[in-house]
Amino acid sequence: MKKVVLLSLVATSLFLFSCSRSKEDIVRRNVEAVLVPSMNNPRSYEFVSIELIDALSNLRILDHRIVIYNLQKELETVLINTNKLDLEYLGLRRSLRHLRHVRFDRFDAEEYEKLRKDVYIRESKVERYERVVYALTGLKRKYSEHLSQSVSYTFRFVYRGQNAMGATVLNSIYVQTDTSPEFGLLNLAERSGELLFSAAFMTPVLANGYAEILARYPEIN
Numbered sequence: 001m002k003k004v005v006l007l008s009l010v011a012t013s014l015f016l017f018s019c020s021r022s023k024e025d026i027v028r029r030n031v032e033a034v035l036v037p038s039m040n041n042p043r044s045y046e047f048v049s050i051e052l053i054d055a056l057s058n059l060r061i062l063d064h065r066i067v068i069y070n071l072q073k074e075l076e077t078v079l080i081n082t083n084k085l086d087l088e089y090l091g092l093r094r095s096l097r098h099l100r101h102v103r104f105d106r107f108d109a110e111e112y113e114k115l116r117k118d119v120y121i122r123e124s125k126v127e128r129y130e131r132v133v134y135a136l137t138g139l140k141r142k143y144s145e146h147l148s149q150s151v152s153y154t155f156r157f158v159y160r161g162q163n164a165m166g167a168t169v170l171n172s173i174y175v176q177t178d179t180s181p182e183f184g185l186l187n188l189a190e191r192s193g194e195l196l197f198s199a200a201f202m203t204p205v206l207a208n209g210y211a212e213i214l215a216r217y218p219e220i221n
Contacts (some may be wrong), residue, residue, distance in 0.1 A: 008016050011150045013069070015052060018119035022153070023111045023183055024052065025152070025178055026181075026183045027175060027183045028047065028050050028157070030177070030182075030183060030185050031188070032047070032187065035159070035169070035188075036138055037176060040159050040161070040162055040163060041161065041162040042047055044160070044168060045159060045160070046161065046172070047159055048158040048160060049157075050156070050157050050175075052158050053154055054072070054153070055148060055150040055152070055154070056145065056154065056195075056197070056201065057150050057151065058146050058149050058151055058203055059140070059148060059203050061197050061198070061199060061202055062136055062202075064197040065197075065199060065210070066133055069133050069136075070129070070130045071218070072125075072129055073126050073130060073133075073153050076122045076126050076129070077169075079118075080122045080123060085117050086111075087112065087115050087116060090111060091112075092117070093108065094108065094112075097139045099169040103152055119199070122145070125219075128220060132214070132217055136213065139210065143203075143209065146205060149203055150188055151178070151179060151202055151203065152176055152179065152201050153176070153178075153179060153183070154175065154176050154192075156172060156173075156174060156175075157172070157174070158170065158171070158172045159171055166210065171188055173189065174187075174191070174192050174195060175187075175188055176188075176189070176192070176195055176196060199211075
């Protein structure tokens with residue numbers, strides 16, 4: 001009986017110890033397992049600090065995708081307008097040649113047809129981008145209760161270690177993790193601009209909804 005009680009106390013103590021570990025402690029352990037073996041001199045590793053600096057939500061990921069599709073739509077619109085100007089130029093040149101009784105050469109005719117087809121293709125793309133943005137906006141409304149949920153954390157991790165020249169230098173990296181109790185590593189980046197906004201990070205109901213929308217428009221990524 002005493003052995004059972006003792007084992008129970010030990011198990012309880014271990015459980016409480018693991019629960020008391022902060023997310024920073026867990027992330028530090030995960031980072032060191034990947035980082036230290038890859039250093040020029042693993043023995044020179046020295047931990048300095050770790051700090052939680054950001055939490056990525058479903059809303060930010062969806063808004064990020066919407067911004068991207070709107071920018072792509074604007075880019076296509078600019079190219080359409082440029083091509084239309086070229087078409088207008090070729091049309092005016094053709095009219096001038098006609099008035100001068102000069103044939104519209106084959107090169108100009110082929111270029112005109114090429115531009116006309118390109119405008120049609122790009123206008124179709126613009127329409128598809130608009131539909132995707134509209135659908136994503138609808139997805140936000142439908143699952144609004146999930147939008148504020150955090151789906152990844154970002155930490156600033158600072159450490160010292162020897163570089164290839166043997167000098168000890170201070171290094172800083174950005175660590176992106178999931179939100180599970182294990183804080184699994186998603187990305188290690190030297191700059192904050194390299195952090196990921198992957199739709200795969202989202203809550204399953206939103207990730208699936210996003211995938212279904214894109215499945216209707218496979219040419220859009």
